[in-house]
Amino acid sequence: MNKTELIDHIAKQADISKAAAGRALDAVVGGIRAALKKGNSVTLVGFGTFTVARRAARTGRNPRTGATIKIKAARVPKFRPGKALKDSLN
Numbered sequence: 001m002n003k004t005e006l007i008d009h010i011a012k013q014a015d016i017s018k019a020a021a022g023r024a025l026d027a028v029v030g031g032i033r034a035a036l037k038k039g040n041s042v043t044l045v046g047f048g049t050f051t052v053a054r055r056a057a058r059t060g061r062n063p064r065t066g067a068t069i070k071i072k073a074a075r076v077p078k079f080r081p082g083k084a085l086k087d088s089l090n
Contacts, residue, residue, distance in 0.1 A: 036077055046084035053078045 001009075003025070011021035032050055035042045041051040057073040 044082070046082055048079055048081040048085055051078050051080070052076070 007018055007021045007025055010016075010025060011018045014021065014024075016024075032042050036050060036052050039052055041049055043049045052075050055074045055076050058071050060069050060071050061067065062069055
């Protein structure tokens with residue numbers, strides 16, 4: 001499912017226009033992004049938790065040349081699914 005299909009689904013389920021559904025989806029994604037940028041976690045009970053993790057600096061290899069390269073440390077988003085989501089898939 002891509003973003004357009006998700007907007008269509010939201011519009012149909014909530015009985016709102018596609019434009020309103022698009023704005024609502026953008027607001028949710030923007031809110032999650034803003035919270036993660038501040039270093040906070042976002043918990044949606046029954047769905048899961050979005051968190052920020054630190055990835056340490058490391059060395060890697062350029063696959064084309066085989067040369068060793070340094071990869072900088074980074075903050076990366078992580079998602080841990082909730083129990084209800086896991087249970088709904090099985």
